[in-house]
Amino acid sequence: MDKIAKDVGDIQSRLLDHRPVINAEIRYFVREFEEKRGYRECRLLENLNKMVMETNEQMVPTDVEDMNKQLSDVIKRLEAANHMAERVQQRELEAQQSNQLQTNLEQLKEEWAEFLKEQQRLKEEVDAEHARAVSEVSTRYSEKKKDLAKFSLM
Template sequence: MEKIAQDVGDIQSRLLDHRPVINAEIRYFVREFEEKRGHRESRLLENLNKIVLETNEQMPDSNLEDINRQLSDVAKRLEAAKHMAERVQQRELEAQQSTQLQANMECLKDEWAEFLKEQQRLKEEVDEEHAKAVEQLRTRYSEMKKDLTKFTPL
């Protein structure tokens, strides 16, 4: 029974214990990046740092003043360009509003023409009704005048 337990333990350690495999992978990784590459990345970073430090030491203060002056000139130019772009945008907006205003004016002119036609039609109707009323009054008064002449002695 002990031999079976020992065999089961060996099988379990081989199947479920991954530490030896992981340790081997870690050793391979370390050897690959530290030994074979020979700290190439760290040397590259050190060289870049040295170049940056040398450049900072060599750059005189006058260059910084020139850079600041140039940056202020660029900022002024950008502000002028922004102002010009805003003016162009304002002109386009005014032109668009002008075309809308013209379209509204045309619409209003058409409506005004329709209104005048309607007013002319209504005026003609009123004139016709007035003429009919005048004619009726004339005929009525002429009949009354005839009746009156019948009753008056001559």
């Protein structure tokens, strides 16, 4: 039974235990990159890091000052452009309002002319009605006068 347990343990370790294979791969990887290449990538990365740090130390302060100057110039230009755009917009609004006022004035003149025509027509109607009433009253008055003359002669 011990032999069977030992054989089962060996089979299990071969099938399920991957540590020896992984360890071999790790050793190969380390040997490939550290021993064969002689830390070449590490030295390159360190050199690049050093160059970047030196560049940051030398270039960043002057670049930041230049960028601040340029940004302030850009902001001034943008403010000037914004001011000019506001003036153009204001002029357009004034022109539009002037056009609107002109249109309203013309419309009011037309409405006033129509109102005067209507008043003239109404005046003529009232005058015609008045003339009819005067003629009716005159006719009645003349008839009454004739009747009165007949009665006074009798």
